[in-house]
Amino acid sequence: MPSDxxxxxxxxxxxxWRQPAVRSITFQVLLVLCIVAFGNFLLSNTLQNMExxxxxxxxxxxxxxxxxxxxxxLIEYDETHTYGRTFLxxxxxxxxxxxxxxxxxxxxxxxxxxxxLSHNWLVARLxxxxxxxxxxxxxxxxxxxxxxxxxxPLPSPRQSLNVGDAVFLNNRGLFVPRPVAEDGFSLTVxxxxxxxxxxxxxxxxxxxxxxxxxxxxxxxxxGLALIVGLPSLVFLFSGSPLHWDxxxxxxxxxxxxxxxxxxxxxxxxxxxxxxxxxxxxxxxxGIQSVSHGQTEAAYALGLRPRVTLxxxxxxxxxxxxxxxxxxxxxxxxxNSSLATAIGYPDLVNVFAGTTLNQTGQAVEVIAMTMGxxxxxxxxxxxxxxxxxKRKQLxxx
Amino acid sequence: xxxxxxxxxxxxxxxxxGLIGWLRTNLFSSWANALLTLVSMYLLYLMIPPLIDWAFxxxxxxxxxxxxCDSGGACWVFVGVxxxxxxxxxxxxxxxxxxxxAGVLLVALMVPLFIKQFPWKPWLGLFIVVGYxxxxxxxxxxxxxGLEYVETSRWGGLTLTxxxxxxxxxxxxxxxxxxxxxxxxxxxxxxSVSVVFIEFWRxxxxxxxxxxxxxxxxxxxxxxxxxxxxxxAMIGIALFQSAYMAEVVRxxxxxxxxxxxxxxxxxxxxxWQSTGLIILPQALKMVxxxxxxxxxxLFKDTTLVLIIGLFxxxxxxxxxxxxxxxxxxxxxxxMFAALVYWIFCFGMSRYSMALERKLHTGHKR
Numbered sequence: 228m229p230s231d232x233x234x235x236x237x238x239x240x241x242x243x244w245r246q247p248a249v250r251s252i253t254f255q256v257l258l259v260l261c262i263v264a265f266g267n268f269l270l271s272n273t274l275q276n277m278e279x280x281x282x283x284x285x286x287x288x289x290x291x292x293x294x295x296x297x298x299x300x301l302i303e304y305d306e307t308h309t310y311g312r313t314f315l316x317x318x319x320x321x322x323x324x325x326x327x328x329x330x331x332x333x334x335x336x337x338x339x340x341x342x343x344l345s346h347n348w349l350v351a352r353l354x355x356x357x358x359x360x361x362x363x364x365x366x367x368x369x370x371x372x373x374x375x376x377x378x379x380p381l382p383s384p385r386q387s388l389n390v391g392d393a394v395f396l397n398n399r400g401l402f403v404p405r406p407v408a409e410d411g412f413s414l415t416v417x418x419x420x421x422x423x424x425x426x427x428x429x430x431x432x433x434x435x436x437x438x439x440x441x442x443x444x445x446x447x448x449x450g451l452a453l454i455v456g457l458p459s460l461v462f463l464f465s466g467s468p469l470h471w472d473x474x475x476x477x478x479x480x481x482x483x484x485x486x487x488x489x490x491x492x493x494x495x496x497x498x499x500x501x502x503x504x505x506x507x508x509x510x511x512x513g514i515q516s517v518s519h520g521q522t523e524a525a526y527a528l529g530l531r532p533r534v535t536l537x538x539x540x541x542x543x544x545x546x547x548x549x550x551x552x553x554x555x556x557x558x559x560x561x562n563s564s565l566a567t568a569i570g571y572p573d574l575v576n577v578f579a580g581t582t583l584n585q586t587g588q589a590v591e592v593i594a595m596t597m598g599x600x601x602x603x604x605x606x607x608x609x610x611x612x613x614x615x616k617r618k619q620l621x622x623x
Numbered sequence: 624x625x626x627x628x629x630x631x632x633x634x635x636x637x638x639x640x641g642l643i644g645w646l647r648t649n650l651f652s653s654w655a656n657a658l659l660t661l662v663s664m665y666l667l668y669l670m671i672p673p674l675i676d677w678a679f680x681x682x683x684x685x686x687x688x689x690x691x692c693d694s695g696g697a698c699w700v701f702v703g704v705x706x707x708x709x710x711x712x713x714x715x716x717x718x719x720x721x722x723x724x725a726g727v728l729l730v731a732l733m734v735p736l737f738i739k740q741f742p743w744k745p746w747l748g749l750f751i752v753v754g755y756x757x758x759x760x761x762x763x764x765x766x767x768x769g770l771e772y773v774e775t776s777r778w779g780g781l782t783l784t785x786x787x788x789x790x791x792x793x794x795x796x797x798x799x800x801x802x803x804x805x806x807x808x809x810x811x812x813x814x815s816v817s818v819v820f821i822e823f824w825r826x827x828x829x830x831x832x833x834x835x836x837x838x839x840x841x842x843x844x845x846x847x848x849x850x851x852x853x854x855x856a857m858i859g860i861a862l863f864q865s866a867y868m869a870e871v872v873r874x875x876x877x878x879x880x881x882x883x884x885x886x887x888x889x890x891x892x893x894x895w896q897s898t899g900l901i902i903l904p905q906a907l908k909m910v911x912x913x914x915x916x917x918x919x920x921l922f923k924d925t926t927l928v929l930i931i932g933l934f935x936x937x938x939x940x941x942x943x944x945x946x947x948x949x950x951x952x953x954x955x956x957x958m959f960a961a962l963v964y965w966i967f968c969f970g971m972s973r974y975s976m977a978l979e980r981k982l983h984t985g986h987k988r
Contacts, residue, residue: 255812262816269843276842347656348649349663363968364961365923368937372961375944376953561828568930579834589838597827597835604826 273590280587288586289314295581297572299488310582317577318599324494324573325560325603331499332559333552336506343511354507362504367565369501374493374569381489384480393473395481401492402474405485409468418461419454426450490571494563502559506552513548514540546618553611560603574599678958689949701952702959705943709959712779712934718771721762722782729755752793759786775853779934781963783853787860787925787935792918794861799868800907804898806869807876817869824866829927832859837931856928864921871913875906908982915975919968926964936960 243249277284289311296306301319304312343354361369379398382388387397395402433444462469474484517540525535567576574596583592638647651657681696684703692698702709711719732751735741763786766772778786805817824832836859840850879902887897907914929938940956943949 251810255810258812258816272845273839273842276846279846345659346649346652347659347663349660353663353667359969360965363919363965363972365926365937365964367926367929368957368960368964371937371941372954372957376957379953380951564828564830565927565930567830575828575830575834579831583834583838589842593831593835593839597831600828600831601823601826 277590282587282589284588284590286591288588288591291586293582293585295585297577298570299491299572310586313582314574314578314595317572317574320571320577321560321563321566321573321575321599324491324498324563324566324571327491327495328498328502328559328563329556331495332502332506332555335499335503336555337510338507339503340507340510340514343507344514358504358507360504361500362508366497366501366562367568370493370497370565370569373496374489378489378493384476387476387481393471395474395476398489399480399486400489401487402481402484403487404471404473405483407470407472409470411465411468414465415458415462415468419458422454422457426453429453488571490566490569493569494566494571498559498562501562502555505555505558509548509551509555510544512551513544513546516547517543542618546615549611549615549618553608553615556611557604557607560607561600564600689952692952697955697958698952699955699959701943701949701955705939705949705956708780708939708943709936710780711782712939713777714773714779714782715771715777718765718773721765721770725759725762728758756790756793775851778853779936780939781936783928783933784922784925784935787857787928788918788922790857791860791864791921791925794857795864795868795917795921796914798861798865800872800903802865802869803872803876806873821866821869824863825870829860829863829924830930832863833927833931835859852931853933856931856933860921860925860928864917864924867917867920868914871910871917872906874913875908875910876902878909879906911982912975912979915971915978919971922967922971923964936963 274284290309292306293308293310293313294306295313297304297313297316299320300316301323302312302316304316339354339357342350343358345351345354381396381398384395384397384399387395387402389395393404429444429449430446433446437443472483474481474486521539521543522535525539526532530539563573564575566573567580570576579592579596583589586592638644650660676696678697681694682699683692683694683696684699685691686700687704689698689700691700707716707719711722714722729751732747732755735747736744736751741747761767762770763778763782764773764775802817802821805813806821808814808817833856836855837852840855840858841848844850883901883905884897887901892900925935926937928935929941934942937960940960943956944953
């Protein structure tokens with residue numbers, strides 16, 4: 228009987244292990260149990276091992292005296308400072324090389340990326356060769372090459388390579404004149420920031436005017452003139468309160484001036500060139516992702532090539548370039564930890580190296596080091612996501 | 624009436640065709656371009672002839688000590704003398720044949736994979752992934768079948784680089800696929816565990832991971848557990864790389880149209896059936912370039928193990944540079960290493976491009 232049949236079917240309960248909800252909950256509970264058990268296993272082992280080796284847990288070691296010197300420090304540091312201070316010194320050195328690397332890599336990368344798309348056959352081939360050579364060689368090898376094969380064999384300070392008796396390059400590093408601010412230089416700095424603020428308002432006003440009337444305002448050239456011109460004027464009128472401290476050869480090494488240690492130079496060079504090769508590829512793919520129809524449509528509307536590039540191609544290309552650029556910046560920051568191979572005193576070398584070896588606080592030190600890199604990654608990607616969202620195509 | 628015979632077509636102007644035409648369109652199309660060309664040519668002139676002169680013409684190729692290097696060019700004798708160490712590390716010289724045998728075996732096993740008509744490709748592939756590593760491990764470390772035992776700390780050179788990268792590749796792909804599936808899962812706990820795992824490993828540099836595996840793993844394990852240094856590095860590399868692999872695979876999974884999932888469900892396939900038979904084959908094919916890029920990155924990253932004291936090829940070269948008999952040949956040694964790494968990485972990227980073209984079944988714009 229059909230009605231009987233239907234009744235038995237509906238009465239027949241779906242077995243428990245066939246219900247998605249039950250299965251999902253069971254599985255997740257099991258997963259949590261596994262993770263907790265595993266974590267507990269690790270934790271108890273760690274505590275037991277540390278007790279056995281006589282390592283005290285906690286961050287108290289950070290206030291102990293470090294007792295070792297560091298090659299380069301952006302803040303005041305000597306042997307009498309604490310382990311906590313070594314963390315700060317290392318962190319600042321990491322940030323320094325990361326900022327320098329990002330700056331140079333971006334410029335070089337955009338230049339090479341555009342050159343790769345050049346109509347000039349030779350230039351395009353040279354750019355391709357640059358990209359294919361440098362992105363297929365391990366970064367560590369490149370760092371070692373610049374350090375051991377290029378910068379180390381340079382002549383000693385007495386036979387330095389010399390540019391105009393102001394810039395010296397030798398195996399102790401690169402020495403350049405250092406600007407020393409005198410009284411009244413702060414006025415110039417104030418003028419610089421004031422110019423930026425004024426510029427910001429002019430840009431806003433110009434945009435509103437263009438939206439309302441269609442009249443354009445040469446924002447970029449006016450802005451450049453303002454930002455360069457105003458501080459220079461203030462500088463001149465306040466009596467040029469700045470002098471240059473030239474490096475001078477005394478004894479075995481140079482004193483005075485600004486010293487760039489060879490480790491920093493090699494690291495910056497290698498990081499910028501390596502990352503530039505990847506950025507160049509990102510730039511190329513971004514520009515190529517804008518279909519040719521866009522260019523043709525812009526020309527058909529009567530836009531000149533320069534305007535087309537500025538208003539049609541670059542904004543669309545940036546949408547593809549920015550996410551890739553972000554991940555390259557993140558890679559650069561993380562790759563800067565390779566500094567430890569040539570002894571540049573970055574976070575990993577100073578803190579996860581010397582400090583770890585001296586204190587034996589492996590868990591705390593590694594956790595702090597990883598925490599820093601995680602934070603940097605998070606901050607950069609949050610900033611870039613925000614930027615990305617602003618520039619994203621609003622789709623229907 | 625005479626018929627009209629058109630004048631025969633004139634040949635194109637000489638300056639628009641042939642070599643001159645090519646030069647005009649590609650190198651000297653405008654003043655700016657001509658200037659760029661000349662500047663590039665000058666740069667090439669500055670770099671290439673001295674490089675060739677140094678690396679080939681004035682170089683020393685044969686000899687067995689640094690006395691052979693007196694001509695002022697590159698001293699390839701250094702590389703030649705230390706070649707065995709660069710390739711095999713500190714492995715005992717009498718046992719080199721074991722490494723060579725493993726290499727020959729791999730090539731012999733790989734050849735049928737490239738023959739179109741070979742019928743047992745999947746089984747052979749499975750053997751290469753599962754059986755071959757066991758054979759290699761027994762060959763390399765010995766201790767069985769009367770082979771002399773060689774501890775892992777003596778493995779080194781290019782051999783170690785290849786071992787590390789192939790283990791990393793073999794371990795990170797399945798782990799990465801699992802993580803990617805976990806990240807797309809509807810179960811909140813599975814999803815958040817995967818997200819945290821992936822983002823953690825992607826946020827930290829590999830060096831700190833290696834430091835962690837060499838300093839902290841011994842702390843994590845019960846007292847008295849001996850953990851091989853090489854194995855620790857391998858675990859670190861595999862976990863690190865699997866996070867990157869997961870993101871690549873996730874990109875492929877996201878690109879599969881929803882209809883494919885729904886169609887698989889409508890056919891009554893279970894989750895693992897639909898994933899294994901419908902979704903993954905399409906998704907993985909789509910992300911082959913990304914997977915190969917991850918492999919290339921992994922291959923380059925294996926150089927980092929020198930920092931925790933394993934002797935891969937770069938570490939062997941660095942050790943060679945410190946040899947008092949051969950001081951001052953850093954350029955030659957590092958150039959050689961760069962060439963080897965470059966050939967591997969460039970080869971892989973070209974192979975991935977070829978594979979992409981071969982597997983492309985959709986419509987290309």
